[in-house]
Amino acid sequence: MTRRLPLARRAAPFLLAAALPAALSAQRAPTDTMANEQVAGYDWVRPEADYVRRTEMVPMRDGTRLYTVIVYRKGTHDAPILLSRTPYDADKATSRNRSQLIEEILPVADAEFVDDGYIRVYQDVRGLGKSEGDYVMNRPLRGPLNPTKVDHATDAYDTIDWLVKNVRESNGKVGITGSSYLGFTSLMALIDPHPALKAAVPQSPMVDGWMGDDWFHNGAFRTFGFDYDLSQTVKAGGGAVPKGGGDEYAAYLAAGSAGDYARHYGLLDLPVVRKVLEHPSYDSWWQGQAVDKLLGARKLTVPTMLVVGQWDQEDSYGAPAVYQALEGQDPDNQLVSLVIGPWRHSQVNYEARELGPLKWEGDTGRQFRTRWMKPFLDCHLKTEPAPCDTPPVLTYATGENRWEVSPRWPAGQYRPLYLAGGASLSWQKPAAGSDSYVSDPAKPVPMLPRPIHMQGEEWRTWLVHDQRFVDGRPDVLSYTGAVLNQPVHIKGAPKVDLRAATTGRDGDFVVKLIDVYPEENSADPAMAGYQLALGIEIFRGRYVNGFATPAALTPGKTYKFDWSLPNVDHVFLPGHRIMVQVQSSLFPLYDRNPQSWVPSIMDARPRDYVKATQTVRWGGDAASAVWLPVADDSPAGAATAAN
Template sequence: MCELATFCIFEKYDKHLTHMKRFLYIFFLILPIGLIAQDLPTFIKENYTKHIHRIPMTDGTKLYTHVYIPKDASPNKKYPMVMMRTCYSIAPYDETSFPARLGPSETMVREKYIFVHQDVRGRWMSEGTWTNMTPNNPGNGKNIPPDESSDTYDTVDWLVKNIPHNNGRVGQWGGSYPGFYTTAGTIDAHPALKASSPQAPIADFFFDDFHHNGAFTQAYLFTFPVFGKQHNGPTPTAWYTEQNIDKKTRDGYQFHYELGSLKHVAEKYYKDNFYWKETVEHPNYDEFWQKRNILPHLKNIKPATMVVGGWFDAEDLYGPLNTYKAIRKQNPNKKNNSIVMGPFDHGGWGRERGQTMHTSVYFGDSIATFYQRNIEAKFFRHYLKESGDGKTGLPEAYMFDTGAKKWGEFDQWPPKEATKLKFYLSEDGKLKKNAPSKEAHSEFISDPLKPVPYTEDITTTMGFTARNYMSEDQRFAARRPDVLVFETDVLTEDITLAGEIINKLMVSTSQSDADWIVKLIDVYPPDEPDHAYMPHKNITLSNYHQMVRSEIMRGRFRNSFEKPEPFVSNKKTEVKFALQDVYHTFKKGHKIQIQVQSTWFPLFDRNPQKYVDNIYKAEDSDFVKALHKVFNDSYIEVDILK
């Protein structure tokens, strides 16, 4: 990727050279790199040795661990350690094979660290019993039940005492589930753990991944074998594949629709899946979920933290934003807590594709490489190899504006200089800045037997998780009668949203339950040109309706996630909830649009709209039509940056 990155930087900053001069300059600039640099797998094999350890925890459980040590490590040349703990396997497991990449990036692998990979408790080659989002038990020691914090502490303690030629400093990183393990490692941390980068970390399964505001993420249905079956002991091969669903179709919408109520899932597929059973038996935010929420435990955090996420991460967007905010709020004197949010999908900052895109939206070239070299590597280098005094030269918040398509630097997030602005949902379909003088409403019929699809791209509906919808064109939804649309006039100047978004909906339903989905959309002008990398020939950016942010709220939880309650039929009711943060400039000539709907299928499960105590056990006959009203004193409150 060196060549492409070099070309992009050069082309941007030296526009005055002729095409021939540019070619010659780039040719001679790149030639030495091409001659000297090895491909990464070869570099790893020639520069690292692999060691296998079974590290004992305080309770005697042994965790299987690979340690990759630079061959030139010596008493006079010591290296820090960078660790990644995962539930997804640290294969290959034989002594002579190496993974394609050892660390967060090629940059760090070539700079050389001692890299440590570990299977967490109860997974793959490690001993013990697996549980999802291991509850935290404050403190570490013999009389405290083990958790991910104590397993991290024990591992770090063993590493610094037993791995030769380490410099006594340890960093930790991991993305997605390993991001959760990275977060957990910062709690009651070992003194040698100096730097931690939770990337797309899960924070709370009731608001991230498997649920959003209590609504079940049905698109995750195919993942349950991975998370809901215990292995019978250490194994290098997948033990859960017998539970994989034979879908017999490539049309996810049709598969989920024909499944019917979620009560049929256990009957047909997951009778013996312990995580499905836990999910069904805990439909509300009870103690089972609450004790798996890592955020309240992020106090007295000692390691430097850099939380990383992607603005278009369909899996873990709640996690990074709220992990950073929780550390900031609960550690007010901590100066080395930071956040980075880029124009990426889940983990997109860890892989370079040349043109940085999400669905049809192009953000620029080599943005992942910029992050890896100038942000991530700099963070770890400072705390693990340099002074570690906190003077990294990086801002607290390094955030990418997905509308202006450029990085912004802030002292905190949300920016303290942002101001609040409300957009009211007027009955005439307009977004208005002034509150209405008299009551009126918009209405639609919601039919769970004809649910609004979350995407037009059928090919993406059968994957392990949904990925693309976060920026997809929403014209198909805007033209449905069961989706309300509110928008501004054409903007006469840029408007930058930077921070949090709060929806306050004033609604009613003719039935006793309802979900509410709000989508924030950037409507492009009719003359918007297509860029050179359009991935789908049937999509044009003319009048493109780009999803900027969206969220669902299960209406029964409007007052409490612990104690759901039905709606009173046809009674005007407040439903207030947050969209996740944004940093997006709506450009002059564009329009800001809000869509409101009640189904979003099969991304999320359907609400029967007739209140039942447990939607996972609803009968097919419980699913009924309803008339929903959205009143004109409903508003969306945003943070504006001027």
């Protein structure tokens, strides 16, 4: 049966249409058909919108004004403020759709907050978007590296001070959050914080650009930083480096060194590129910007929940590093907590049911935001909050796919898994031996099957790509344990202890920890035989005696190279096997090591790139191993099941 509207409601549109020309005629003078038809602006927030969207130019202590967008649902009062300070356009962040519904204009992750009366604030950092002032990439804290009186700490302070005095709908309590660069600005707000700042949730923060975040990892330069530098620091004509849409492996290989690449594409015109190229080692310039060191030297006063993804392809280092720097100040677990989810970079703020071929139990991003992040912010920001019940450490155990709470991190006891003869792994130290391979800079090991495009979904999921594409290469060593008969649960950052020598005078080493799925897997055929990397990390050999003191290696000498893989909570299931791969390049993500000695690899010339034989030693007095943080809940004897 057709449902008919009442006559008055059916007739109204026709009456309105008939009256419209007359109404327009009464309101507007006749239009000159040849006049300029562009108008100055258009307010897309209509009177019927269910929200208020204010824009303000908030003054800083030096007179610079920062563009700030304030959004809240109509009728909001006595409300906490949730602030994000962004280099990625506050207008864009608050106009996802030009809608009259608040959930539609804001990012998906904001819905839970504005639906519960939060005031959401986004601000352009100084020099970007519509904010005034000069932009400096990751502007250092005022001091030796910043002779001015302003930085992200002072800007956050001044912004919060203005907000609590000028947003009448607020209750005077502010939290700060955001991912990546926004995670960095969230952390900087904790340095000399405003009294109204009551909680922080920095996500995947940029913390130390040399040790393990965006620009270097353990001394090896990450080439994708050039694209980021260009997009962030050029007012017009920025974006990606104009190398075309072909295979990035070929493009970087043809360019030569990182310095040659920068010169070829005119990137030396960018001050930030010149700074990075001029500081290839971990000198005072990098150390003075390391946010974990800055925070560790101060007393933390603001409750902070640090968040990172287990497969964060950009900033896996920062959040755990800050946690380690601050956790000693917090014996009662009242101020700092750590969250590791099964995510790529920033995926916590999106739908997170899967990552590449991996499927989780529901939307893990929303689970975290609703079950833990919002209650954490509520208990510190609301006027009459519920008691705080924040887990000290919250992680997602991949493999068995469940959330877990731990009292500390790492949450396992480290046990060495030794590289052994016959390309095997053993929980017992084997007799001495070695394996060798030739590393050729002219044919570096690719990070992904070619052609490679370090963008889009390929970039977001490269860390979970099946590693069988390099297993069997002559310049990749694969060590595999026996089939597990019991689960092995690891919770922490696996530690690499690699004893190796080279015929060159420098060299890189890459180690991968891999979960090898059974060859027969009818429950999920796409994962049959899959080699899932749980951690991939590089070490540049010249820094074996100190990151600030690069030196040539002695050919043939066995060195002890120590570094850590990313933090992980994972269960190797029965029927699976553990694998460790060793190689000497991961291209083009990291620049090539010439394997001869040059003062700066950034300026290596074509003749400097030479082949070298790399020898990995195992057993005896030079026992290479990956130390795994085996959790207490691993069954008794599980650790020996890989023998």
